[in-house]
Amino acid sequence: MTDTINTQQTPALRPALPLPEAAARGLAAVGGLATAASAFLAWTYSSAFPGDLTVNGYPGGLQWVTLVAGLLVLLYALTGYRVPGLRWLAPGGAEGATVIVAFGALATTWFTLIAIADELGGLANLASGGWVAGIASLVALLGALGLPRDGVAADADNPLKRVVGYPGKRPDLRPAPALPVAVELLIITLALALGLGIFTFGIDTSYGELFGGFLITAVFAAWALSRSGALGRLTDITSRHRVFTAVGAFVAAAIFPFTQNSDANASIGVNLLIFGATALGLNVVVGLTGLLDLGYVAFLGVGAYTGALVSGAATSSLHVTFPFWAAAITGAAVSGIFGVILGAPTLRVRGDYLAIVTLGFGEIFRIVVNNLDGVSGPNVTGGPNGIPNIPDLSIFGFNLGNAHTIGGITLGRFANYFELMLVFIAIIVLVFSRSSSSRIGRAWVAIREDETAATAMGINAFRFKLLAFALGATLAGLAGTVMAHVGFSVVPDPFVFAGPVPPNSAFLLAAVVIGGMGTVTGPLIGAALFYLLQAKLQFLQSYQLLLFGIALILFMRFRPEGLIANKQRQLEFHEDETESAAELSTAGA
Amino acid sequence: MTDITLENSSSNSPATGTPLLEARGVIMRFGGLTAVNNVDLTVNTGEIIGLIGPNGAGKTTFFNCLTGLYIPTEGQVTYKGTVLPPKPFKVTQAGMARTFQNIRLFHNMTVLENVLVGRHTRTKEGIISAILRGPGYRREEAESREKAMALLEFTGLARKAGHLARNLPYGEQRKLEIARALASEPGLLLLDEPTAGMNPQETRATEELVFAIRDRGIAVLVIEHDMRFIFNLCDRVAVLVQGEKLVEGTSEVVQADERVIAAYLGTPYEATPEAGAAGEADGSIPASDAASDATPDATPDATDATPEEDQ
Numbered sequence A: 001m002t003d004t005i006n007t008q009q010t011p012a013l014r015p016a017l018p019l020p021e022a023a024a025r026g027l028a029a030v031g032g033l034a035t036a037a038s039a040f041l042a043w044t045y046s047s048a049f050p051g052d053l054t055v056n057g058y059p060g061g062l063q064w065v066t067l068v069a070g071l072l073v074l075l076y077a078l079t080g081y082r083v084p085g086l087r088w089l090a091p092g093g094a095e096g097a098t099v100i101v102a103f104g105a106l107a108t109t110w111f112t113l114i115a116i117a118d119e120l121g122g123l124a125n126l127a128s129g130g131w132v133a134g135i136a137s138l139v140a141l142l143g144a145l146g147l148p149r150d151g152v153a154a155d156a157d158n159p160l161k162r163v164v165g166y167p168g169k170r171p172d173l174r175p176a177p178a179l180p181v182a183v184e185l186l187i188i189t190l191a192l193a194l195g196l197g198i199f200t201f202g203i204d205t206s207y208g209e210l211f212g213g214f215l216i217t218a219v220f221a222a223w224a225l226s227r228s229g230a231l232g233r234l235t236d237i238t239s240r241h242r243v244f245t246a247v248g249a250f251v252a253a254a255i256f257p258f259t260q261n262s263d264a265n266a267s268i269g270v271n272l273l274i275f276g277a278t279a280l281g282l283n284v285v286v287g288l289t290g291l292l293d294l295g296y297v298a299f300l301g302v303g304a305y306t307g308a309l310v311s312g313a314a315t316s317s318l319h320v321t322f323p324f325w326a327a328a329i330t331g332a333a334v335s336g337i338f339g340v341i342l343g344a345p346t347l348r349v350r351g352d353y354l355a356i357v358t359l360g361f362g363e364i365f366r367i368v369v370n371n372l373d374g375v376s377g378p379n380v381t382g383g384p385n386g387i388p389n390i391p392d393l394s395i396f397g398f399n400l401g402n403a404h405t406i407g408g409i410t411l412g413r414f415a416n417y418f419e420l421m422l423v424f425i426a427i428i429v430l431v432f433s434r435s436s437s438s439r440i441g442r443a444w445v446a447i448r449e450d451e452t453a454a455t456a457m458g459i460n461a462f463r464f465k466l467l468a469f470a471l472g473a474t475l476a477g478l479a480g481t482v483m484a485h486v487g488f489s490v491v492p493d494p495f496v497f498a499g500p501v502p503p504n505s506a507f508l509l510a511a512v513v514i515g516g517m518g519t520v521t522g523p524l525i526g527a528a529l530f531y532l533l534q535a536k537l538q539f540l541q542s543y544q545l546l547l548f549g550i551a552l553i554l555f556m557r558f559r560p561e562g563l564i565a566n567k568q569r570q571l572e573f574h575e576d577e578t579e580s581a582a583e584l585s586t587a588g589a
Numbered sequence B: 001m002t003d004i005t006l007e008n009s010s011s012n013s014p015a016t017g018t019p020l021l022e023a024r025g026v027i028m029r030f031g032g033l034t035a036v037n038n039v040d041l042t043v044n045t046g047e048i049i050g051l052i053g054p055n056g057a058g059k060t061t062f063f064n065c066l067t068g069l070y071i072p073t074e075g076q077v078t079y080k081g082t083v084l085p086p087k088p089f090k091v092t093q094a095g096m097a098r099t100f101q102n103i104r105l106f107h108n109m110t111v112l113e114n115v116l117v118g119r120h121t122r123t124k125e126g127i128i129s130a131i132l133r134g135p136g137y138r139r140e141e142a143e144s145r146e147k148a149m150a151l152l153e154f155t156g157l158a159r160k161a162g163h164l165a166r167n168l169p170y171g172e173q174r175k176l177e178i179a180r181a182l183a184s185e186p187g188l189l190l191l192d193e194p195t196a197g198m199n200p201q202e203t204r205a206t207e208e209l210v211f212a213i214r215d216r217g218i219a220v221l222v223i224e225h226d227m228r229f230i231f232n233l234c235d236r237v238a239v240l241v242q243g244e245k246l247v248e249g250t251s252e253v254v255q256a257d258e259r260v261i262a263a264y265l266g267t268p269y270e271a272t273p274e275a276g277a278a279g280e281a282d283g284s285i286p287a288s289d290a291a292s293d294a295t296p297d298a299t300p301d302a303t304d305a306t307p308e309e310d311q
């Protein structure tokens, strides 16, 4: 009887499994250790499975991922024992994070085992090491589920949060005192290096299964770090050294091509950056101003076509060759003008109507460029064939089409464009962050929050919405000019509303929404995730839109604010409330 | 309700100056419904004017007509002698700022940012200077922040500058709306039920705040259902009933006016046979001509008044 009453009052504070605490901790730690150890055993008898998991004593392929996942479980379990030196991993409590990483280890391991059984034909292909891994990860999860909860009993209706506690409210997380500057800068550097390493590993994965396992572990690890408060601490530190962090992030990104010995990943990288830059532009419109634009990819198209037309390509109907800086400015400006032309009539309507009208304009763009081929209209865009053979850029006599050797490392064509695009991203990030934190950005956010109140505060809503539209279009146009050169040719196909390959309006919107509207890093991370997913999981091609839809639904259900929640700083402003929440939870426990 | 003292309003009423806001013959129709019917109102500099009336009388609609949210069907609104354009942002630019009956803050912005948005019309740096961040931009931004903080200090919200607006308690949200409106440096402030949902202490504090605002040289036009608040504060009170201005005058005049009492208490239900005795006992007002064409006879009066209320 009393039990049921307790369950109703504090559902999130009871462990999911009724285990003695010591046993639960022990199981989690041992399970994590055994999972990690199993990576050194043979998992299958046949080397036909990619990565060769038949070797005893040395991990291969997916076993490396399992090893990392198992070690993470062990680390978080040990943090629960208050092992000295591990406190930084979980300033906000280790239990919820242990559950999350244990789920991650289980998912990674079982994903591997199922992939083996599926590809080689049956469970008989699993060697003893595989069974050990599967059972060990299950034991770790059972142990973790028996741990006492560290969450607040809020949001008990959310099943996800009922299991792992509430990720947003970390009861005993107090703002940490600032460390010496040198130490903080070192931490940021290490975090960036780690980020680069993880990204490089992910993009280097040579087969879909490995990327799948990597992604599962990475997502759960990131979630656990956020849940345990470690990520929050890191954010506190980076927010004290914004410029250093931003410059460091760009340096880390610039180093990326140097870690590659082929140009294939740089090609993925540069397209990812173009996608990310466009997503940031869309973020001005959707994230800051709250205007749902379903035809945004058209502005990328305007930039790309403009860039191609002035590139000096033989097939361009304008036989002019602009130097690149002029081409970039022209592309951005023309796109911006198109933004105003499209915005002026469409922005008179609000909400759903705006979404439909922009969707229509996006399609009109594609159909128009498809028809300006000299047959059904003047020859401007080359119709369905587009503008092929766009010459490579040459900046200060540096031809981006040729491979160059810098410091003994050869940077191929795509690597050159990657570095160029990085400069553009830096500009776009600067423009975005400065405009969003200014009088203009405040007006945009005010319009998003309450348009009537915004106009009553003296904001000319139409004008500022038009400005947002124009700025967003300009940024996309800038990315488009680079895109024209990277892709050798510009054709109408990519500029659709929805399709399996980015960029298209639906993917751009998803990158912004899932990444975190109104933030700088959110859309970039969202874009990276989406781009890598489709580039790496080619075998899912036909299911991609389905999975994409499912992912969107899950996100809107469980984390509507996106990966990077805006106003994270609200936590630091609400010490008093966090404290009272802590008192409440201790009183309840 | 009728026996409150009037020291406050009489002691504080300053010499009223020149006309600031003049509404002439404002009519607002929604289809067949005339929500505001031929209302005239003048607010002079340095005045606190009250606008009262029963629910649905058209007070908020009248506010919306003044501030450009609605375009009046007929009539004219002038501010400092010039006709106001029917665009809310131009009205604010001209010097009239308002608050809303149903709080309309920017919930996901901080308290300080809300007030900074209020400064929009008094700042002018554009997108280019926001990106370049030249000295002019920095100066303006610093000045805005300083003035916004001063306003938060003035309204007692400085401590909460970094909080998200949606996390403020109700009373403070209302104060923040006032601070945000003041940030546009208005000559006339329009408050729509600033004390709705407040406890008596908070209401008292709001009274002080309104006096302090007037002392800064800002005229105030305030809608309120709290009569004590209105009669304490206002130099003049206008009563709106069913879209029409019934009376306008000093607190004493309005309080003494029988039609006002009738409009508020209503005659129909108290005149029904069951409540008849009670109604006569505390109302003790004979049905007046203006309240409606009420007849002394109880039953026809009730049937008469009911359709009238539905309009």
Ligand SMILES: Nc1ncnc2c1ncn2[C@@H]1O[C@H](COP(=O)(O)OP(=O)(O)OP(=O)(O)O)[C@@H](O)[C@H]1O
Residues within 6 Å of the ligand: B030, B033, B035, B053, B054, B055, B056, B057, B058, B059, B060, B061, B062, B101
């Ligand atoms: N946009 C609108 N469309 C149609 N009718 C409206 C509209 N706005 C207000 N009304 C009507 O006009 C009348 C006056 O409403 P208003 O909100 O101005 O009253 P009020 O005096 O502010 O009342 P309260 O004291 O309850 O705030 C009401 O009958 C209302 O239903």
Ligand SMILES: [Mg+2]
Residues within 6 Å of the ligand: B059, B060, B061, B101
């Ligand atoms: Mg009202």
